[in-house]
Structures are given as C-alpha cells and as structure tokens.
Amino acid sequence: MKVLVVSDTHKKNDAYFEVLRLEQPDMVIHCGDAEGSEYALTEAADCPVHIVLGNNDFFSRLPRELELEIGPYKVWVTHGHNYFVYMDNEYLKREARERGMDVVLYGHTHRPLIDKKGGVTAVNPGSLSYPRQANHRPSYALMELDDRGDLSFRIVYL
Numbered sequence: 001m002k003v004l005v006v007s008d009t010h011k012k013n014d015a016y017f018e019v020l021r022l023e024q025p026d027m028v029i030h031c032g033d034a035e036g037s038e039y040a041l042t043e044a045a046d047c048p049v050h051i052v053l054g055n056n057d058f059f060s061r062l063p064r065e066l067e068l069e070i071g072p073y074k075v076w077v078t079h080g081h082n083y084f085v086y087m088d089n090e091y092l093k094r095e096a097r098e099r100g101m102d103v104v105l106y107g108h109t110h111r112p113l114i115d116k117k118g119g120v121t122a123v124n125p126g127s128l129s130y131p132r133q134a135n136h137r138p139s140y141a142l143m144e145l146d147d148r149g150d151l152s153f154r155i156v157y158l
Helices: 016-023 038-044 089-098
Strands: 002-006 028-030 050-051 065-070 073-078 103-105 111-116 121-124 139-145 150-157
Touching: 002 016, 016 038, 016 111, 038 050, 038 073, 089 103, 103 139, 111 150, 121 139
Parallel strands: 002 028, 028 050, 073 103, 103 121
Antiparallel strands: 002 139, 065 073, 111 121, 139 150
C-alpha cells in the first residue's frame, strides 16, 4: 500500500495534481492548510483522501485531527500548530505515545522531516507549495506498507 502524505498546499494545487499522477497512491493524507480546496484535492484522487484542519483553514468543517489504522499501525494525523512544532516535535511525539499511536503525521512548519526516535515515528512532508527548508524544494512524503507488514517512509522532492 502506498500512502501519499502532503501538507500546506495553501490552495496552490498544481504540484499536488502532478504528484497524484506520478505516484498513483492507494490513499492520500493531507495534514492541513488546504485553504478551501478540499473538494478539488479529493476529486482529483482515485483513492480515499483524508484531510485535517490547518491553522489557515478558516470556516472549514474538516476534522481537527484523525486517528487511522493503516495495516497494523495506528496513525495520528494533525496539522501540528496546537503542539508547538515550530520549537520541536517532542511535545507532539509525547502526545502520540500517550494516545498509543505508532506514527504521527503533521505539517505547519513547511519543513520535511522523518524522525524515528522515541518509540513513535513523526513525519512532516514539508510543503508542495511554499517550502521553507534550506533547499526550498517542494516536498511530500511516501508511506509504504509492504506485503510483510513493514512500514517505510521517504521524503520526495520535486
């Protein structure tokens, strides 16, 4: 199973549409700040799409957070702005552990990260629209569950 993880598209969706075509995922998880383009993001995908509320998703009825089961893994999806992620992700990971999660997916910082320390894997896909890391390249994450049930993550840059 291939899960496309994106965040912080901020209604600038051309790169998202291109990544959908390239990756052909089995599921999409958007970690917030779709800014009213939820319908377009969902309709463009030929698979289930899960989107959470970001700090710029004003007047949206999106869920604030989601807890999903992907294979044997418990996955928590949040935008991250309520968990001080600009400082670091330790508070977020502690909350994930307390909830019994294996993985937390989040956005908000526009900086890609895969952090496997401390018993919880934290993944931030960065931003397809407004990247803020040193190389300023749009990014997304792929979460893949193989036939043996092993979960892997990687950051992909455009």
